[in-house]
Amino acid sequence: MNPTLYIEDIFKGKVPSGEEVTLNGWVYNSRSSGKVKFLMLRDGTGTIQCVFFKGGCEEESFLNFDKLTQETSVTVKGKIAPAPKAPGGFEISGLSFSIVSEAKDYPISPKEHGPAFLQDHRHLWIRSKRQHAILRIRSEIIHSARKFFDDRGFVCFDAPIFTPNACEGTTNLFEVNYFDDAKAYLTQSGQLYGEAGAKAFGKVYVFGPTFRAEKSKTRRHLTEFWMLEPEVAFMDLEGDMKLAEDMIGYIVESVLKNRRTELQDLERDPAILEKIIPPFPRIHYKEAAEILEKESKDNFKKGMDFGGGDETILASKFDKPVFVHGFPTAIKAFYMKEDPSDPQYTCSMDLLAPEGYGEIIGGGQREESIEVLLKKINEHGLDPKVFDWYLDLRRYGSSPSAGFGLGIERLTAWICGVEHVRECIPFPRMLYRLSP
Ligand code: 4AD
């Protein structure tokens, strides 16, 4: 029984009204009113109402209708009928159904459940309308982001997950045993490998899961999240920001174009997203620090990194995402290029999303001098031996290089207007959550 037709095909008008069809799916809900019975059938691509009239359908199906409990899997035969008032514009005049597998006492009912219960049942929760909408938008975001880079001639360049070296500092590394007492770490970022790729292919993007043993229990933190990291040789910070804003503009446009229904299901106002057109404003760290020294609620002092609350204050000044560039050298990773006009600052940038969603992109220009890089590796207490391959990129044809990392779940949370990143990945991994 291979499915040949999906509900979305019907909604797209691919099959003429009156045609007899077979649909496979699950019972979203069902109700009876005397001689008519209604089944809301979902198949993952949509939900359609199937109406069974006494005398108008197979008698056995009519008699067995009450067995159609929530999430029972079924095969329905019926005729397509126009239904101008229904969400997709069509319904099914039911002829018969057969039960594939009965579902007894499905744990998630339309009543309210607490977040812990829902997270424990994540494998089932993803069938509900809201989760469905978020994960479809996530899929659209990934599709459009890849398309953005593919169309511009970038090479998809996968970086390893097991790495011998830290990229983003040593405080949040997940360590694993890697045969014969060797230690490996789960990657925090594919960037260093992306830089090797950029020197080989000119422009690449790394896309994969990344890991941070962050003991942060905030709505923005996961321990495993997906990062998209373009890297371009001979590009500087300004080019990097241009690339980032063009990409965000393109992704938002694609979601607006292709995922309207899902935005509606989430009650996300499209007008907010329609304003997200590049160019985005840019402010230097020093300017941001001046604002925060007046307005921060977290005791911000110039020289410090921003807290979540600080990012919200800065972003609230704009209705588009804002770039903060030129972070202090002292708080940035070893690979960040120092600003030639003031080495206390770096050629780095973060993109802060509006509405309190915080940093969705971090990146910048890379240090190209081997001497400066070695000095930084030592200052950061890192082992130069494990970075020797990375230093080769400076020994053999060093060049300016820039890139950034886009956090897929944070971008999804902002675009969907969802409070917590844990709803923006199929199975979230967090400080206190490793299952299901
Ligand atoms: O700013 P980050 O740490 O940058 C890097 O890792 C660079 N090496 C990227 C590069 O230049 N190629 O992380 C980049 C983005 C953040 O802006 C954020 O969106 C996301 O990754 N991110 C997280 N998302 C969810 N949970 C976490 N714990 C995250 N940490 C970072």
Ligand code: MG
């Ligand atoms: Mg960052």
